[in-house]
Amino acid sequence: MNDDIAEQPAPPPTPPPATWPAPLDVPSPAKRRLSPLAAGLIGLAVGAGVVGGIWAITASSGPSQPATFTLEGSFTLTDDVSDNGDGCSGSYDSGYDDIAEGTSVTVYGASGDVVATGALGDSTYSDYTCEFKVAVPDVPKGEKFYKVEVSHRGTLQLSAEEAENGELAASLG
Structure with missing residues (x-):
């Protein structure tokens, strides 16, 4: 018997660890503020919706005739x-x-x-x-x-x- 061990191939080299690319340095967009006119119109629409909803609920729940x-x-x-x-x-x-x-x-x-x-x-x-x-x-x-x-x-x-x-x-x- 031969004590010679066949030479084993070397393991492949380990790849370097994966790294994510560095984030781009993009400035965040500036927050836009509503104009006073737009804010007023939105408030008016929401208020009208609330008042209309309350009116619809109370109009249909009241007595239809006097006692x-x-x-x-x-x-x-x-x-x-x-x-x-x-x-x-x-x-x-x-x-x-x-x-x-x-x-x-x-x-x-x-x-x-x-x-x-x-x-x-x-x-x-x-x-x-x-x-x-x-x-x-x-x-x-x-x-x-x-x-x-x-x-x-x-x-x-x-x-x-x-x-x-x-x-x-x-x-x-």
């Missing part, structure tokens, strides 16, 4: 009453024959304007009297007082509190 209540109570006819089995009414040719279920009920505000209308509701005959339920919906709140008229029989005045609490108690006869 209302249902005026409730009773109306009793005490003279010349007849009971026809389906309810009661004023007797024919008694002078009260305009009083029956469905007869108009008109509610007036403090200024005398009509604020709501309804009709006499279900009736009950008892002891020669006829009692009608009254429920007039959509009466606007905020009046100092209300006047209620059944048919053409004159008005009965209620305070706002009485009207809103359902304290109508009227009679005729």
